Amino acid sequence: MNSFTYERASNLEAAVREGARAGTYYLGAGTNLLDLMKGGVERPLRLIDVTRLPLAEIEELPDGGLRIGAMVTNADAASHPLVTSRYPLLSQALLSGASGQLRNMATTGGNLLQRTRCSYFYDTAFSACNKRRPGSGCAALEGYNRMHAILGASDKCIAVHPSDMAVALAALDATVRVSGPNGERAIPMRDFHRLPGDTPQQDTTLEHGELITSVDLPPSRFSKAYYLKLRDRASYAFALVSVAAALEMDGERIKAARVALGGVAHKPWRAMRSEEILAGSAIQDDSLRKAAAAAVEGAKGYRDNKFKIELAQRAIVRALRTAGGVA
Numbered sequence: 001m002n003s004f005t006y007e008r009a010s011n012l013e014a015a016v017r018e019g020a021r022a023g024t025y026y027l028g029a030g031t032n033l034l035d036l037m038k039g040g041v042e043r044p045l046r047l048i049d050v051t052r053l054p055l056a057e058i059e060e061l062p063d064g065g066l067r068i069g070a071m072v073t074n075a076d077a078a079s080h081p082l083v084t085s086r087y088p089l090l091s092q093a094l095l096s097g098a099s100g101q102l103r104n105m106a107t108t109g110g111n112l113l114q115r116t117r118c119s120y121f122y123d124t125a126f127s128a129c130n131k132r133r134p135g136s137g138c139a140a141l142e143g144y145n146r147m148h149a150i151l152g153a154s155d156k157c158i159a160v161h162p163s164d165m166a167v168a169l170a171a172l173d174a175t176v177r178v179s180g181p182n183g184e185r186a187i188p189m190r191d192f193h194r195l196p197g198d199t200p201q202q203d204t205t206l207e208h209g210e211l212i213t214s215v216d217l218p219p220s221r222f223s224k225a226y227y228l229k230l231r232d233r234a235s236y237a238f239a240l241v242s243v244a245a246a247l248e249m250d251g252e253r254i255k256a257a258r259v260a261l262g263g264v265a266h267k268p269w270r271a272m273r274s275e276e277i278l279a280g281s282a283i284q285d286d287s288l289r290k291a292a293a294a295a296v297e298g299a300k301g302y303r304d305n306k307f308k309i310e311l312a313q314r315a316i317v318r319a320l321r322t323a324g325g326v327a
């Protein structure tokens with residue numbers, strides 16, 4: 001058994017001060033961390049419980065955007081009137097994730113920090129996992145890799161990020177606000193999660209001791225949006241491929257588009273080239289297919305997941321058509 005201490009933070013300053021100590025993890029709802037601890041994947045020396053910090057509000061920002069506190073549950077965020085009316089893409093993504101029970105517990109900050117569901121990462125009987133034990137290899141490269149990445153992977157790790165919420169936040173140009181030993185900073189969502197490279201043990205660009213305090217959304221500008229999640233069963237399953245599609249229209253033409261993919265990479269994957277192709281186009285199959293093909297340029301499939309390259313393109317076309325109201 002791995003011994004650890006537990007403390008409840010009384011305020012943000014105390015949490016950050018204590019969180020900076022070596023071996024310390026922040027504990028929110030614990031829907032992922034406690035499983036990882038029980039399996040021996042994570043072995044913190046100290047837990048700082050941040051669930052009582054005043055970070056559970058959703059508030060409008062002066063510029064018309066929205067601030068979602070790090071401790072707002074996924075269920076509360078998904079059903080909040082300002083989210084459902086202005087950012088339905090985010091609400092749809094949240095409701096597609098996990099189960100009702102988990103959404104009642106899981107928090108905004110914790111959702112971003114959940115770790116990959118690669119089965120080799122969770123199974124400590126497999127010695128080869130660079131994310132769990134750096135330098136040990138990657139069992140998924142030659143093993144079962146149906147759920148794994150087709151974009152941005154490395155020969156050290158081909159895991160994918162499991163969050164649906166993060167995919168919508170990437171499409172919506174959200175910003176993650178953090179507080180840490182060196183003060184506060186804001187990290188654009190697209191830079192928050194990392195590609196694996198040679199250091200797959202690092203999922204994010206957070207520094208040790210930094211605590212997520214909120215996620216900020218810019219003013220809503222996309223009148224049409226849709227989150228499509230394709231998975232092996234209808235609920236309580238992680239995405240094979242998901243697409244967050246948002247469109248700002250100018251009459252019949254797309255003025256601006258946002259396309260982000262889940263289930264395909266170590267981070268939510270913004271399809272920037274696709275967005276460029278869509279800008280100025282009508283919602284027609286030829287431009288949608290061209291945009292979809294651009295999204296998977298450079299994609300690489302492995303033994304069990306090559307189908308994802310075609311699936312991702314079909315999903316992008318379908319998500320854009322549905323967002324645009326084209327039957």
Ligand code: SF4
Nearest residue numbers: 118129130138157158
């Ligand atoms: Fe570990 Fe990543 Fe390989 Fe999975 S894909 S076994 S998480 S290194």
